[in-house]
Amino acid sequence: MKRVRxxxxxxxxxxxxxxxxxxxxRENADQARSILRAGVEASDPFVRVEAIxxxxxxxxxxxxxxxxxxxxxxxNIRVRLAAVHALTDLASPHSIEPLRHLLEDEKVPxxxxxxxxxxxxxxxxxxxxxxxxxxxxxxKSSSNMIQKRKRQTMEQFHSVPSGLMFVVSxxxxxxxxxxxxxxxxxxxxxxxDKGLSDRAGVILIVGQLKDPEITDLLxxxxxxxxxxxxxxxxxxxxxxxxVELRDALLPLFRDKNRKVQFRAAGAFLHLAxxxxxxx
Numbered sequence: 001m002k003r004v005r006x007x008x009x010x011x012x013x014x015x016x017x018x019x020x021x022x023x024x025x026r027e028n029a030d031q032a033r034s035i036l037r038a039g040v041e042a043s044d045p046f047v048r049v050e051a052i053x054x055x056x057x058x059x060x061x062x063x064x065x066x067x068x069x070x071x072x073x074x075x076n077i078r079v080r081l082a083a084v085h086a087l088t089d090l091a092s093p094h095s096i097e098p099l100r101h102l103l104e105d106e107k108v109p110x111x112x113x114x115x116x117x118x119x120x121x122x123x124x125x126x127x128x129x130x131x132x133x134x135x136x137x138x139x140k141s142s143s144n145m146i147q148k149r150k151r152q153t154m155e156q157f158h159s160v161p162s163g164l165m166f167v168v169s170x171x172x173x174x175x176x177x178x179x180x181x182x183x184x185x186x187x188x189x190x191x192x193d194k195g196l197s198d199r200a201g202v203i204l205i206v207g208q209l210k211d212p213e214i215t216d217l218l219x220x221x222x223x224x225x226x227x228x229x230x231x232x233x234x235x236x237x238x239x240x241x242x243v244e245l246r247d248a249l250l251p252l253f254r255d256k257n258r259k260v261q262f263r264a265a266g267a268f269l270h271l272a273x274x275x276x277x278x279x
Contacts, residue, residue, distance in 0.1 A: 029272055031253055032265035039262055040067065045076035050259055052079065053186040054266035056086030057238050059273045065090065069098040080111050085185045088118040096124050103130055113141040186263060187239070190231055193259070200228035207236030219248045227257040234260065238267035246271040 039051025052071060058064050068090075071083035084102070087095045099115050103126065106112040113134060119127025133139045190196060191204070203221055206214055221233035234252060237245045249271075252264030 025272065028247075028250060028253075029269060032268045035253060035261055035265040036269075039258065040071070045074075045079050047258060048074070048076070048079045049082040050189075051262050052082040052086050053189050054262035056089045056185050057235075057263070057266035058269045060090045060092050062094070065092055065094050069095060072098055072102045077108050077111060080106075080108075081114055082185070084111065084114040084118050088114075088121055089185050091122060093122060096122055100124070100126050103127075109140040109142055112139065186266065187235055190228070190235060190259075190263075193228065196228045196232075197226050199224075199226060200232040203229055203232040203236060207233065208240060210240065215242060215245070218242065218245060222248055222252060227255075227260050230255065231257070231260045231263050234263040234267045238263075238270045241271070241274055243271045243274055 036051050036055055039047055040055065042048050042051070048071075052068065055064060055068065065087070068083050068086050072080055072087075074080050074083065080102075084099070087099065096119065099119050099122075103112055103115040103119065106115060112130070116127050116130035116134065120131055121127070130139065134141045187204075190200075203218075207218065218233050218237055221229050222237075224230055224233070230252060234249055237249065246268060249264045249268045252260055253268075255261040255264065
């Protein structure tokens with residue numbers, strides 16, 4: 001009976017349909033999946049990265065893992081890195097074998113290093129061994145190809161108010177180090193975004209509070225003129241599991257900013273995954 005329930009849940013949240021969930025939820029979940037599927041399959045690698053970060057918000061289930069594992073073979077380096085980071089967030093033993101293959105075959109040091117860290121976080125000996133090889137200089141952990149991007153990322157981190165970085169890192173366990181995927185990939189990408197406003201930073205801080213006043217504030221933040229405020233609100237609704245605000249995310253499925261749109265879709269599916277067992 002338990003296996004049937006889990007299988008049904010996976011189908012609802014990922015790519016399937018269930019009569020028990022209700023027509024409205026089915027249609028909305030289908031729309032959210034379509035948004036993320038289009039993003040993951042986009043020709044622009046930057047769009048694929050943003051969609052992958054949002055997919056990592058949904059939760060740990062087989063079809064999401066399978067899609068992310070397929071993206072480990074993407075021709076774009078940033079996409080492969082995003083897929084590794086998302087799989088690290090989900091922390092599923094199911095991903096060990098694909099990550100091992102990536103570690104063995106990957107030619108770009110940064111991606112191989114990320115795969116080693118992911119495997120080590122899954123307590124796989126192959127990851128620990130690879131990290132020791134990096135430490136002893138048997139393998140390179142970086143290349144000239146990505147050094148410029150790392151420097152740019154570090155500059156972006158320093159541009160974020162130190163108070164925000166401290167509060168956020170304490171609140172959600174985020175490690176403010178460029179290139180580290182352990183933790184909340186979509187969250188960290190939002191913090192690094194140059195377009196993040198001070199008001200969005202406030203949402204990331206106070207949104208963690210389980211307070212009725214904050215719960216009332218978040219729906220209005222979803223309608224804010226500032227895209228980063230809308231994105232931050234969607235992010236925090238998902239992170240704090242405010243299932244009562246799930247349907248407030250629906251208007252953002254049509255948002256003109258894809259960073260908002262992807263996060264809203266990922267947040268909706270994440271909350272559907274949480275809520276369905278209660279039905």
